[in-house]
Every structure is written in C-alpha cells, then in structure tokens.
Amino acid sequence: MLERPPGPVTKVGAMDATRTEQTQNDQITRPPRTRARISVVIPTLNEAANLPHVFARLPLEELFEIILVDGHSTDDTIKMARELCPSVRVLLQDGKGKGNALACGFAAARGDIIVMLDADGSTDPREIPDYVDALFDGADFAKGSRFMEGGGSTDITPLRMTGNRFLNGTVNALFGTRYSDLCYGYNAFWSDVRPKINVDCAGFEVETLINIRAAKAGLSVTEVPSVEHERIHGVSKLHPVRDGLRVLRTILSERFARRGGAEATRVRLVRELDNNGAVGGPLAPPATPAIDMPSSA
C-alpha cells in the first residue's frame, strides 16, 4: 500500500481570489473550527464487507453525523453500518446511481461541512482533517487529487488513468481550471455552496459535474493530496467506457448546453430509515450528540 507523505495543497479553481470576497458580500457566516459540524456522506451499494474497515478509520470525535445513502443493497450493508455505529443516519436513495445517492445525502446533511467518500475502502477517512484544513484555509471546495504531489493510487487501472487524464485535460481547457484529477470520489465542501453545485445527475459523472459547477460558480477550489487504495472486497460498479462516455457528455453539456445557472433545486423525497429499519417521515435533524459508538462492554 502507498503511504501518503505530507504534501502541499494547490489552489486550482477558476476564480480563487474572488470567493472570499463573495462570501463576505453574501454574508455567509461560517463557524470557527471548534464549532464546525462535519457531515460525512457515504454512498453504499453492497459494501457490508468493507464497512468495518471504513468505519474504524472515521475520526468520530470530529464528526457531527455519518450519513449512509444506500442504493437498496441486497447484502447486510445497513445492518453492518448500524452495528458499527448505532447513530449512523441511513437514507434510501430516491433514484438510481452514485450521483443520485450523493444528491440525496447532500440534501439531508445538517452539518456546516460535507465530506463525501466511498465505502469500498479505497478512500481513507483518516484524511478527513486534511480536507477540513483546506476549507478553513479559505477554500469553498476541497477537492481530492491522486495525481498531485503527495497523492497516489494503487486502485486505478491504465485504462481509467488514460481516460481520466483526457477528461481532466478537456475540463481544464474548456473551463479554465487547473485540476489535476477529475473523477475522484473524495471531496469536501462548505454546505452553503450546495445550491451552486446542485447535484442533479444519476451516475459516476457526479464528481465531474461537481468539479465543473464549482468552477463555473467561481468557488475557491483547493486540491488536497489523497491516496486511493484498492477496493477491499466486492466488485466495482463502474464501467470505464460507459461511464467515461457519461462523463464526456456531462462535460459537453455543462459547457455548451443552453441552460440557466445550476441553482435550481429539486425537492427530494429521500426517506430516512429509523433504527428498526422502518421508513421514517420527512428528514429531521439528528439528536445531539450525533454520534454514539457501541459500548465495548
């Protein structure tokens, strides 16, 4: 496995300098680090075997809530998550695909900061503080990168690497960004920028959509080095050619489609499961303290 040396962060958004000002103009108040509530959103589709690894690495004392957005897994994903952390919030996505799952999770998140990461063991939750640091250093959006100094991947195949490089270059050329990684599922952002990102896609094009919309909205984007590990158990749900084409379509439509801004928001019918697995009512804020751990007794 790759070890990640401490690496630099790089500002890569299209309009780095303007955002702080815009934040002040919009009078958005962001809490100090000691009071910032961090929501972690984890999309899952049959990841029961990987969850012990992932949950064991979550910095629970720093988190406000963990939101699992399940795609109707047929294994014990939900049961396992509840065993590992009884206060995990479990949502059933209201459509299909990873993009839809993340959209549901983002809509439900109550924190000041939202971190998105994968459930297959490839993204290391111990990196969360690096992302949070970048947000407190002034970024609106902290974007994980495997291909900057300090990052790496033991998971990516040559085909995916080539596709990612091509798609990343296309985005940089079309949107004036300096991204070093485009299709990576580990990112974090202040929840107040949600309407600007407004995830409204279904599948694995979701990270591309987020990165493009962050640039189009003039958000301050900072890349954070991240090491991606191999999926531990189970199989990938991504099909490089099919999903690569979806990513390309997304890039072109974000650049050339005649559409208004990305701020239109749809009301989601996300359902939250209660502790007995029953579908609960409309989403409600979690009780505090947000995270309890099972007692070891």
Ligand SMILES: Nc1nc2c(ncn2[C@@H]2O[C@H](COP(=O)(O)OP(=O)(O)OP(=O)(O)O)[C@@H](O)[C@H]2O)c(=O)[nH]1
């Ligand atoms: N809720 C939900 N989660 C999904 C869906 N598709 C994928 N995921 C989750 O999204 C994350 C990333 O999916 P992966 O299959 O690992 O995709 P990938 O990381 O590109 O592929 P590998 O590198 O081969 O693991 C994992 O946590 C999946 O369980 C979906 O349709 N619904």
Ligand SMILES: [Mg+2]
């Ligand atoms: Mg994966």
